[in-house]
Amino acid sequence: MPELILGPAGTPGTELTVETDAGALVRRSVLPGGIRVLTEAMPGQRSVAIGAWVAVGSRDETDGHHGSTHFLEHLLFKGTPSRDAMAIASAFDGVGGEANAATGKEHTCYFARVLDVDLPMAGEVILDMVTSATLDVEEFAAEREVILEELAMNEDDPGDVAQERFATQVFGAHALGRPIGGTPETIRAVPRDAVNEHYQRTYVPGELVVTAAGSVDHDALCAQVLEAVRAGGWELDADASPAPRREASALAALEGFPTEGSTQIVHRVTEQANVLLGGLGLPAGDDRRFVLAVLNAVLGGSMSSRLFQEIREKRGLAYAVFSFSGGFADAGMFGLYAGCAPGKVEQVVDLLEDQWRVLAAEPIEPDELERGIGQVCGQLVLGLEDTGSRMSRLGRIEISTGELLTVTETLDRVRAVTAGQVRDLAAELRAQPRHLTVVGPFADHEVHGAAQFEKGIVHV
Structure with a gap:
């Protein structure tokens, strides 16, 4: 049985290669800074899906930061020093690709699906967003209103209401019981500085996992990831290990x-x-x-x-x-x-x-x-x-x-x-x-x- 666990979560320089099914090949590398890159090369594909995962979700928010994780999912699409929101959207629209993001209770993922020739562009844009979001003050105020509208839309859906209330009943006061998107009260209350603090604390090399599947060259993607995160200003300690996985407590x-x-x-x-x-x-x-x-x-x-x-x-x-x-x-x-x-x-x-x-x-x-x-x-x-x-x-x-x-x-x-x-x-x-x-x-x-x-x- 192949396992991706090498030590607690791998150490820099760790490599793993596993042949899976129908000729697909999974490779995993731990890069400087503790960044993890996993690919699955799938023969016969002309497209590739790529995701930049941060192993941080709504359950990781501290007091005064509730709703910050979902807030960041929105804000990262609003721009970086090198491209604004329109440039981010146009980059994917111009090649017929798709880009989106999702926030969970234990992770956040920014992902895209493009033709294989456009993978370098997709990886560059997504990693620019992850490493270099500006969190502009005006954009922050505007996006607060967008998120409040999203929450209002969810409240108008009785199925969504039932699921959210049910999770709160099951998990109670535990952090897993909090709504992933926050509440209107927490979104109205959280200041930009708190969201920025959450961003600076959690979007770090040891928490970053980059995955890709389809027509992908593992070594080329690893090189691109390193180049992109360094361009984003992240300092990569050659000896740093990935953040440990959550312990499955009783x-x-x-x-x-x-x-x-x-x-x-x-x-x-x-x-x-x-x-x-x-x-x-x-x-x-x-x-x-x-x-x-x-x-x-x-x-x-x-x-x-x-x-x-x-x-x-x-x-x-x-x-x-x-x-x-x-x-x-x-x-x-x-x-x-x-x-x-x-x-x-x-x-x-x-x-x-x-x-x-x-x-x-x-x-x-x-x-x-x-x-x-x-x-x-x-x-x-x-x-x-x-x-x-x-x-x-x-x-x-x-x-x-x-x-x-x-x-x-x-x-x-x-x-x-x-x-x-x-x-x-x-x-x-x-x-x-x-x-x-x-x-x-x-x-x-x-x-x-x-x-x-x-x-x-x-x-x-």
């Missing part, structure tokens, strides 16, 4: 997680109620993540899943119904979702609960297990058919666990999952405090389907 050691279940009813004038039920899940690096993938497929991952069949097909109670999971370094969440008529919430919650309970009590039948495994395997392979997904996979692996499995090795892990493992994990997840989030047109006194969570009811 859940019992994490502070702020609720110890009891709860219900939150959020009033919105909607035609449907958005219902989320669940709790803590598995950390990203947990060996049972393959079991969780199969569990998710069986319970709510497809049209043949138990939730879809029981709630939509047999009873017509919902159009959208599914289960989901998300993992972080030291924790995760697992949940079930359904969108239904407000008057059907009680019945839907009972069905969500019942299907989860049955899965946790009885091993699934062999044909259902085989179907779930087949779904996970097929989606995995199909999801890695493009350069963007391969680039993202490298970045997430390097930042979270450091363990690189080939597609074949991953499929073998999935195919080894047993019915007993699925049952046992379903029972373990169900034993965690369970939380119910309902967003819909309810008055303060109306709580549908929340009897088993009465102790923790909150109305918003």
Whole structure:
């Protein structure tokens, strides 16, 4: 089993080469300053996806800096000393490329997809943004308003509201429970100096990971990365190592997680109620993540899943119904979702609960297990058919666990999952405090389907 971990996170000069699938070749280098570069050369591709990752997310914000990580995602596109916002946008538009960014709870990524001949341009522009953002005062004020509009747009989407409230219920006062984009209050309150402090503290060589997949020359990209970050004024200590990865602490050691279940009813004038039920899940690096993938497929991952069949097909109670999971370094969440008529919430919650309970009590039948495994395997392979997904996979692996499995090795892990493992994990997840989030047109006194969570009811 190839691993990307060499020492805590590698040392300068570290090199690793792994042949993966269909002739693809993954290479990893640790450059001066502790910068990590990972590439996956994919034969037959004419395009390349590149990402500059900073292993810092919303959970890393300190008091007075909440919302800064997402703020920076916006501001880095507003200009550097060598190019303004229009020049950044035009560089990619002029070659038919795509560029964007994403902020998470544990990382931020600036990425692009271009033709292979345009990779030098894409890398130069993205690394210029990462190393040399000006954070102009006027641009800062204007972008504050843009972010507030983005948050307002999210608040108008009942599905987004449900997901944000659910995460806050599951993780409580822990930093993972904070909204990734900040809140209107934190965005209005955070000053430019605080965002700049966050930028200077976290956008440093040891936190930078550059990944690329497609038609890419690893050595050429490493040379370009060094040239670009030095041009951006970063000093690169030849002996510096990458920042260590987050430690996967035991859940019992994490502070702020609720110890009891709860219900939150959020009033919105909607035609449907958005219902989320669940709790803590598995950390990203947990060996049972393959079991969780199969569990998710069986319970709510497809049209043949138990939730879809029981709630939509047999009873017509919902159009959208599914289960989901998300993992972080030291924790995760697992949940079930359904969108239904407000008057059907009680019945839907009972069905969500019942299907989860049955899965946790009885091993699934062999044909259902085989179907779930087949779904996970097929989606995995199909999801890695493009350069963007391969680039993202490298970045997430390097930042979270450091363990690189080939597609074949991953499929073998999935195919080894047993019915007993699925049952046992379903029972373990169900034993965690369970939380119910309902967003819909309810008055303060109306709580549908929340009897088993009465102790923790909150109305918003």
